[in-house]
Amino acid sequence: MILAGWFAGANTGVLYIRAEYPHSITVINDAIRDLKDAGWLGKDIFSSGFDFDLKTIKGAGAYICGEETALLASIEGQRPEVRVRPPFPTIEGLFRKPTILNNVETFANLHSILTLGGEAFANIGTEKSTGPKLVSIDSHFKRPGVYEVAMGTPLTQVVDELGGGFKTPVKAIQVGGPLGGLVPIEKIKELTVDFESFSEAGFLLGHAGIISIPETFPMIEYIEHLFQFTADESCGKCFPCRLGSTRGQELIHKAREDDQFKIDPELIQDLLETLEQTSLCALGGGVPLPIKNALQYFADELSPYFKS
Ligand code: SF4
Known part of the structure; x- marks a missing residue:
């Protein structure tokens, strides 16, 4: 985010985190303090003439605040109602100023893109879905958690090797949140973790979070x-x-x-x-x-x- 601010000429970065995830807020606030102590935030960072600061804002429990225009309204202290686009946030965003708005996972890729180089980064993954993807798997897996895989990784590798398979029989998985596709268990072997594979099969990769639906659940x-x-x-x-x-x-x-x-x-x-x-x-x-x-x-x- 500091890099994005430097490229765009912005001096403030806002991390909008749901209040239901207090641990995430603590971790991020600790990281911001570490960055401040190390001189990466504040005025005239390393004598570059560039000022940048980060702040966290706690979301008050609305799912729709993941939608970019509702998120902006929420930060502005307004009712989080979706706005009609255009104008897009890059033209008219927070407090009507041009705003770069991305998922933290996207911003986190900037570091790898700059250290590895764009070409090397693009070599990770598939031709169209480049880079790595975070996949979070729920407690129906033997080894639940968040895993980072290259785009294009077979979904069976995530389910069977990383997740260790299911604890109890599962008939489908929902990938990409409540608005993501519902993948019946027999289709898992046909999919790879990338946007094209999912959309061609009539599903949606989205944020790649996986929720399991047990066989017994109607x-x-x-x-x-x-x-x-x-x-x-x-x-x-x-x-x-x-x-x-x-x-x-x-x-x-x-x-x-x-x-x-x-x-x-x-x-x-x-x-x-x-x-x-x-x-x-x-x-x-x-x-x-x-x-x-x-x-x-x-x-x-x-x-x-x-x-x-
Ligand atoms: S009411 Fe319309 S704008 Fe609001 S969340 Fe539903 S689809 Fe989006």
Whole structure:
């Protein structure tokens, strides 16, 4: 981030971290103090004439604050509502100033790019997805944690070698967060950890966090959870997401509770397409993907809840 500030002529870097991750905040604040003590932050850094400081801001629990314009609104002290783009943050960002906004993982790559050289860095990974990728795997794995792999690494290597396989039988993994694709277990062997492999197969790599869905967990309940999550976290700006997520949750819930009620497949497809095509941001626009994956790959398990 210091390098990015130097390139862009910015004097302040903000690390926005969710308050639910207090350990991360402590670690980052310690690192900032170490940088200050070593002379890498402050005024006239190493007599370069360049001033730069870092500060941390605690997010107050809204998932949508991962969306860049909502994150900016949150830092400004406003309601974290998604803004229409353009203008993009690089033109008009924090307090209407040009702002470089990236995931910390992206900024962290700058160090390797500059020390290894761009060409050597680009040689890591695949032709289009260059560099390394952090993959975080959940507690259903024998060795949960965060691993760094080269893009293009077979997904089986992550699951079986790094993760040590699953503790209990798992039927699918959701990769890339609640808006990421739902990968049935038999598809894992066909995928590599890079953006192209996932999108060609109809999934999404996203941030590459992996959540496991145990064999015993009903897929209909998982779909309801996805709609409920979107309804809870929707910023409310556009109604395909604000209303559609709630209507979807109600529909699934009714089918779970009432044996006589069956979901019209056309109605749910219509709802998913409306969400996908007309939502303003990736929350409403992204939730249809894992639900469509579930409807496709778990059709037999879900059939009792749908009209035939
Ligand atoms: S899709 Fe949802 S979260 Fe995104 S702008 Fe619309 S209401 Fe807000």
